[in-house]
Amino acid sequence: MFPTATPLVWSAAASLVAGATVTAPIPIDFCEVIGNKTWASPAEVRACISSFPVDPIVKASVIETLNKTLAFHTSTNYQIQAPPPFEDDVHVDLVGELARIAAEEQSSDLELHIDLFRTFKRANDGHCAYINYCYDSLYLTYLPLPLVLLTESDGTQGVFIAPEAFAVATAEFGPEVSFWQDALPGKLKGRLASLSGAKVLLIDGADPFVAVNANSEITGSYQAFGARQNAFFASYFVSDAGWNYTLGNFAQQSLPLVDAATLTVQLANATKNEIVTFTIPYRSRISSILRSFTNSTSYRERNCRASIFTNGYDLYSNDTSATGAERTPLMDAGFSASRAYGTSELAFLASGPRQNEHPLNLALDALPLADAALPPYLRPALPASNASYSVAQFHMLADNMTGVLALGSFAAPSFSVFQQSLLDGLVDLKKKGAKRLVVDVTNNGGGYICIAHWLHRIIIGARDTTEPQAGLDSTARASPLARAIVHRVSKGADPEELLLYNPAQWTNATHHPLGNGTDWMKKVETIEVNGYEDAFSQRLGQECQPFSVKPTKKGLFKAKNVAIVSNGRCASSCSLFSITMSKLEGVKTVVVGGKADVPQQYCGTVGGQSTNFATIDTEIKTSGLKNHTLAPPDFLTNSVQGITWRLGYGLDDDTEPEEWQDHPADLNLPLTIHNVNNPVAIWEDVVDVLWSDAQPLFQVQL
Ligand SMILES: *[C@@H]1O[C@H](CO)[C@@H](O)[C@H](O)[C@H]1NC(C)=O
Ligand SMILES: *[C@@H]1O[C@H](CO)[C@@H](O)[C@H](O)[C@H]1NC(C)=O
Ligand SMILES: *[C@@H]1O[C@H](CO)[C@@H](O)[C@H](O)[C@H]1NC(C)=O
Ligand SMILES: *[C@@H]1O[C@H](CO)[C@@H](O)[C@H](O)[C@H]1NC(C)=O
Ligand SMILES: *[C@@H]1O[C@H](CO)[C@@H](O)[C@H](O)[C@H]1NC(C)=O
Ligand SMILES: *[C@@H]1O[C@H](CO)[C@@H](O)[C@H](O)[C@H]1NC(C)=O
Ligand SMILES: *[C@@H]1O[C@H](CO)[C@@H](O)[C@H](O)[C@H]1NC(C)=O
Ligand SMILES: *[C@@H]1O[C@H](CO)[C@@H](O)[C@H](O)[C@H]1NC(C)=O
Ligand SMILES: *[C@@H]1O[C@H](CO)[C@@H](O)[C@H](O)[C@H]1NC(C)=O
Ligand SMILES: *[C@@H]1O[C@H](CO)[C@@H](O)[C@H](O)[C@H]1NC(C)=O
Ligand SMILES: *[C@@H]1O[C@H](CO)[C@@H](O)[C@H](O)[C@H]1NC(C)=O
Numbered sequence: 053m054f055p056t057a058t059p060l061v062w063s064a065a066a067s068l069v070a071g072a073t074v075t076a077p078i079p080i081d082f083c084e085v086i087g088n089k090t091w092a093s094p095a096e097v098r099a100c101i102s103s104f105p106v107d108p109i110v111k112a113s114v115i116e117t118l119n120k121t122l123a124f125h126t127s128t129n130y131q132i133q134a135p136p137p138f139e140d141d142v143h144v145d146l147v148g149e150l151a152r153i154a155a156e157e158q159s160s161d162l163e164l165h166i167d168l169f170r171t172f173k174r175a176n177d178g179h180c181a182y183i184n185y186c187y188d189s190l191y192l193t194y195l196p197l198p199l200v201l202l203t204e205s206d207g208t209q210g211v212f213i214a215p216e217a218f219a220v221a222t223a224e225f226g227p228e229v230s231f232w233q234d235a236l237p238g239k240l241k242g243r244l245a246s247l248s249g250a251k252v253l254l255i256d257g258a259d260p261f262v263a264v265n266a267n268s269e270i271t272g273s274y275q276a277f278g279a280r281q282n283a284f285f286a287s288y289f290v291s292d293a294g295w296n297y298t299l300g301n302f303a304q305q306s307l308p309l310v311d312a313a314t315l316t317v318q319l320a321n322a323t324k325n326e327i328v329t330f331t332i333p334y335r336s337r338i339s340s341i342l343r344s345f346t347n348s349t350s351y352r353e354r355n356c357r358a359s360i361f362t363n364g365y366d367l368y369s370n371d372t373s374a375t376g377a378e379r380t381p382l383m384d385a386g387f388s389a390s391r392a393y394g395t396s397e398l399a400f401l402a403s404g405p406r407q408n409e410h411p412l413n414l415a416l417d418a419l420p421l422a423d424a425a426l427p428p429y430l431r432p433a434l435p436a437s438n439a440s441y442s443v444a445q446f447h448m449l450a451d452n453m454t455g456v457l458a459l460g461s462f463a464a465p466s467f468s469v470f471q472q473s474l475l476d477g478l479v480d481l482k483k484k485g486a487k488r489l490v491v492d493v494t495n496n497g498g499g500y501i502c503i504a505h506w507l508h509r510i511i512i513g514a515r516d517t518t519e520p521q522a523g524l525d526s527t528a529r530a531s532p533l534a535r536a537i538v539h540r541v542s543k544g545a546d547p548e549e550l551l552l553y554n555p556a557q558w559t560n561a562t563h564h565p566l567g568n569g570t571d572w573m574k575k576v577e578t579i580e581v582n583g584y585e586d587a588f589s590q591r592l593g594q595e596c597q598p599f600s601v602k603p604t605k606k607g608l609f610k611a612k613n614v615a616i617v618s619n620g621r622c623a624s625s626c627s628l629f630s631i632t633m634s635k636l637e638g639v640k641t642v643v644v645g646g647k648a649d650v651p652q653q654y655c656g657t658v659g660g661q662s663t664n665f666a667t668i669d670t671e672i673k674t675s676g677l678k679n680h681t682l683a684p685p686d687f688l689t690n691s692v693q694g695i696t697w698r699l700g701y702g703l704d705d706d707t708e709p710e711e712w713q714d715h716p717a718d719l720n721l722p723l724t725i726h727n728v729n730n731p732v733a734i735w736e737d738v739v740d741v742l743w744s745d746a747q748p749l750f751q752v753q754l
Contacts, residue, residue, distance in 0.1 A: 083348040090338050091228055094308035097191045097336045101308075103348060104161040104186075104356070110688050111164060112154065118168070118182060118693055119150050120684035121665045123531040125695035126588070127711065129581035131175045134712045137651075138275045142712065144174040162187060166307070169418070173272030176280065177711075178415030178497065178623045178657035181272070181694040186356035188418035189306045191336040195313060196221035196232050196244060198286035198299040199252060199260075200729070201645055203722035209648055211260040213317065214286050215249040216427050216729060220297055224424040228335065237330050249320035249725070253327065255302075256314050261647070267301045273417055274656035275712065278646045279620040285645070287619050288426045288729050289495035290460030292442045295426040297729070298495065306418040308336045339420075356690055363686040364669025366676075367550050410467050411595075411661050413504075415497040415623040416694035432458070432732050437480045441473035448484050449732070454739050455481030458492045458731060459507075462625035463499025470503060471601050475510055478608045488613035488743060490735050494644070498624025501661060502596035508632050509599070511614060513607025517636040520563045521594040523628045524700030524710055526660035530576040530587040533672070533682040540675035542571035551671050552663065552697065563593035592698065611637040616654065617738055619645055620717070623657035628700065630655045631710060634718075635703040642738055643717035645728075654717040658710045660698035668695070 082099035086092040122128045134142035149171045158164040165187050172182040198214045214220070221244070222229055233242045240246070255263040268280035286300040298304070302313075316329040343354035437446035442464040447456045457477065464470035481489065489511070498504075505522035512518050528534065537553045549556040555566035566572045576587040616622075616630050620643045633639040634654065641654035665687065672683050687693075702710040721741060727733035 081347045083345060083351045087346040087351075091231070092191070092336050092338075094193050094311050094334050094336050097193075097308040098162075100348065100351065101187055101190075102160045102162040104352060106158050106161050106164050111158075113685050113688050114168075114691065115150050115154050117665065117684040117687050117691075119147060120533075120682060121668060121693050121695060122146055122150075123682065124529060124534060124668050124697065125180055126527070126529045126660070126699035127175070127177060127180060127696055127709075128529075129584045129586050130709065130712065131177065131180070132582040132584070134275065135708075137714050138176075138712050141275050141277055142176050144171065146171065146175065146180075149174075166309075170270055173270055176272055176275045176656075177696070178273040178417065179413075179659045179662040179694050179696040181416045181418070181692070183416070183418050183692045183694075184356075185341065185690040185692070186352070187307060189420060190339055190342040190355060191308055192339055192419075192423070193305040193308045193310065193334050193336045194225070194299065195303045195332060195334055196225060196229060197247060197313075197315070197332065198297075198303040200285050201264075201282075201647065201723065202728060203648070203724055205724075209722075211252040211255075211264070212725075213247050213250045213252060214729065215320075215725060216297075216430060218245040218248045219427040219429075220286075220299070220424050223427065225337075228337075231335060232332060235333055240328060240330055246319060247317065250317035251320075252315055252317050254314075254316035254329075257316075263302065264647075271301055273415060274621065274623065274653075276620065276651075276653035276656050276715075278643075278650040278652045279656050281650060282619050282621060282646055286729065287495055287621070287645075288430070288731060290443050290445055290458045292461075292465065295431040295731075296460075297424040297426045299423055301419075304419065304423055305334070308334075310334055358687050359690060362666060362690060362692075364666045364671070364673050366673040367546075367548075367670060368674060410500050410502060412463065413498050413501050413624040413628065413659050413662050414463065415657050416662070416664070416692070417497075426729065430730050434732060437477050437484075439473050439477035439480050441469055441477075444470065444473055444477060446477035446481055447732075448481060448486060449490075449735060449739065451739065452485050453487050454490060454735070454743070455484070455486030455488070456490045456492060456735050457481075459496060460494075461496055461499045462501075462503045462629070467500060467503070468600065470500075471506055471599070474503070474507055475601060475603065478510060482608060486609075488739075489609045489615070490738055491614065491616045492731060492735065493616060493618045493622045493626050493630065494731075495619065496622050496626040498626050498628075498657075498659075498662075501625055501628065502599070504625040504629040504632075505594065505596040506599055506601075506603070507629055508637075509597075510603045511607055511609055511633070512611060512637050514603075514605050515607075517632070520597045522596070523594060523632060524658075524660060524703070525561060525594075525706075526592050526698040526700045527577070527588040527590070528573075528592070528698045530573045530589050531682070533677065533680055535573040535576065536677055536680060537671050537675045538573040539571055540677065542569050544569075545675040551674055552667065553671055553675075557595055559593040559595055561591035561593055588699075591701065611639050613743075615640045615642055615738055615742055617642045617644060617721075617734070618654065619643065620652050620654060620656070622655040624659050624662060627655040627658040627710075627715075628660075631658065631703065631715060634715070640718045640742060641715075642719045642721055642742070644721045644734055644738075645723035646720060648720070648722070652717045652720045653715045655715050658700055659696040660700035661696070663695060663697040665691075665693040665695070668697075 082103050086096050132145045200214045264284045267284045271283040284301050312333045314331040319326045345351035434447040440446050443460040445458040508522040509518040546554045555570040555572045556568045558566050634641050643652035646652045700710045702708050702713045
């Protein structure tokens with residue numbers, strides 16, 4: 053699959069102990085070679101990280117942790133075979149696969165990791181992930197050539213080097229761009245800029261879609277094939293830091309497994325449709341989360357062992373040495389979220405109150421989403437409303453009729469400021485004359501569940517679809533250990549109501565509080581899922597309302613005048629919002645870009661509420677059940693396992709999960725050379741297609 057280096061360092065250490073003779077080959081510590089370098093070749097990084105051997109005890113322990121934590125993931129049995137329309141997309145028996153991996157031998161710990169990592173990816177569920185920060189994204193591996201999929205004026209589609217590629221690369225990579233300038237062959241040498249906007253005819257000698265589709269098999273995170281294809285390409289999103297750019301899986305990878313790409317391209321603006329073929333090397337850059345090292349030993353000691361964030365802890369223990377004095381469950385959630393979304397989010401998620409106060413539904417990925425800045429000339433030049441806050445930016449389009457909410461996440465530094473700003477910003481747009489609203493949720497991986505409910509409620513107004521429940525009813529998996537935790541909690545194991553399994557914060561199917569002390573998993577719903585007997589809690593209602601801010605009774609916009617726009621990569625709380633807006637209110641959904649003959653879903657990875665191993669471990673330890681036979685052992689490695697804790701029920705079929713129900717976009721808007729990665733141009737195109745003057749308001753047929 054990929055070249056592995058002989059783990060010389062270990063035999064070298066052994067031979068030194070044995071007093072090796074001077075004729076013994078000088079051992080190479082491959083990590084020492086890259087120890088002090090910001091940039092290295094992927095082969096050099098791979099030589100270092102593939103030199104760690106499999107430790108059978110650690111391997112067995114990690115597999116046991118993963119396996120036992122899967123009992124808390126709502127979807128384990130569903131994912132063995134998803135129903136249509138995802139029958140070809142989701143069919144992995146994770147428990148069975150773990151047994152396979154346990155039985156197989158791997159040549160290195162990296163090979164073991166890749167098998168585990170990609171096996172979880174095959175669930176195509178952004179909540180169900182396995183990440184090991186000994187490997188994932190400690191180095192990010194880049195090409196300065198982000199790609200985009202464009203539709204040309206004659207309607208044909210092609211893969212292109214992004215027109216902004218050189219601008220992005222020079223801003224992001226600085227002087228290292230000269231490495232690639234020098235690496236380009238022949239007359240392309242030093243002319244990286246000339247490749248921007250080129251049409252890509254072949255990648256590694258084959259049609260570009262061979263590479264796009266191969267990537268869609270391993271990129272995970274979204275059920276829909278179209279959304280996974282789109283991961284290959286560059287796109288934008290709003291982060292807490294501003295307008296950001298993600299290079300896409302072709303130009304940015306979480307593991308250093310590929311050394312070079314060979315592209316055949318037709319240069320942009322060339323006089324004679326000049327076609328050139330060239331090979332360009334990938335380059336790996338050390339990430340800010342990697343702790344400095346000088347050799348294999350220090351690499352592993354500092355990066356590969358469990359940290360204070362890896363495992364849970366007893367919330368009522370006074371032993372701060374075991375837990376880290378300042379640690380809170382929210383920090384754990386924030387920590388994994390920050391890994392997924394960029395380090396700045398750690399600080400703000402950690403600064404809030406306990407996790408239970410604002411439950412999260414958030415996708416988790418090995419790749420940080422924020423990898424670069426959207427070039428200034430592509431950022432919206434329209435004035436932003438002064439109510440804009442963090443990931444929520446409000447703009448009026450030049451038509452003075454369309455307001456835009458660019459919403460990059462459902463999480464922001466302050467829950468309450470965020471909630472207020474969404475109301476103030478929409479009210480401000482209306483004051484400025486907005487009759488219609490575009491909500492751009494491109495690359496929005498979710499966040500606070502109650503912010504999703506809130507946004508639905510304030511846009512639509514008080515209706516039976518928004519009050520009291522503006523989201524989805526849900527159910528938690530009732531595995532024997534989950535039931536034991538609930539039982540312990542009902543007996544007083546959690547007096548301060550800090551645990552997820554504490555009934556105090558949840559409501560029943562008619563939205564009445566379950567009540568302090570209820571053993572709410574005493575009775576469970578037993579169902580058969582893909583031939584396996586499974587058990588779930590009673591149906592849970594909403595816990596968001598009444599909101600802490602009072603919403604206006606009337607909706608702010610008519611549903612017919614609202615469009616939700618994205619690249620199909622809207623997950624988790626973003627799905628809760630989009631699905632309720634689309635299926636209950638009839639709001640139009642638009643996916644921008646994607647292959648024309650592939651159905652585009654407007655969202656994916658619905659979940660209901662997501663969490664991770666560390667949080668579950670805290671539940672187990674706090675309720676005194678760590679020595680239960682079904683309790684997962686602590687991770688020995690620097691790992692994170694994400695799971696879905698509550699799964700939302702469907703709207704079309706309310707007896708089945710929403711997760712694998714259809715979410716077809718109403719409109720698939722082509723990306724062109726004119727609007728690609730240009731948010732304002734995209735919003736204006738959406739307005740033209742949905743609400744052009746020729747088509748009066750309210751009368752659009754799609
Ligand atoms: C790392 O590089 C710096 C200069 O960039 C140098 O001063 C230092 O000695 C190097 N350290 C090691 C361990 O090579
Ligand atoms: C995983 O757990 C199941 C029980 O849920 C058990 O049957 C199986 O043997 C375990 N697999 C491994 C690899 O430990
Ligand atoms: C091609 O021409 C367009 C329009 O003049 C220009 O914006 C773009 O930078 C050119 N591309 C290259 C690679 O020279
Ligand atoms: C590895 O590096 C650490 C410091 O980073 C040093 O203390 C240790 O002696 C080194 N080990 C070997 C085997 O060189
Ligand atoms: C922890 O400390 C608090 C107050 O400092 C005390 O009331 C409690 O009993 C202690 N808990 C344990 C388990 O020692
Ligand atoms: C995100 O974009 C802002 C400007 O819009 C920039 O300052 C910031 O550095 C970018 N983040 C990353 C990770 O590149
Ligand atoms: C925002 O602008 C409006 C006028 O459009 C003004 O009334 C309001 O005080 C401003 N808010 C802030 C927080 O500056
Ligand atoms: C929108 O409003 C601005 C400022 O009031 C005005 O200058 C502009 O002409 C208006 N545009 C349209 C299309 O009406
Ligand atoms: C919930 O019950 C526990 C005992 O089971 C008690 O300590 C706690 O004060 C109660 N909380 C509320 C809000 O009634
Ligand atoms: C929810 O709880 C309320 C109050 O205890 C009860 O009246 C109602 O029947 C319950 N709803 C369901 C669906 O069990
Ligand atoms: C589990 O641990 C508790 C103390 O936390 C102890 O009382 C109990 O005997 C243990 N059970 C088993 C099966 O080891």
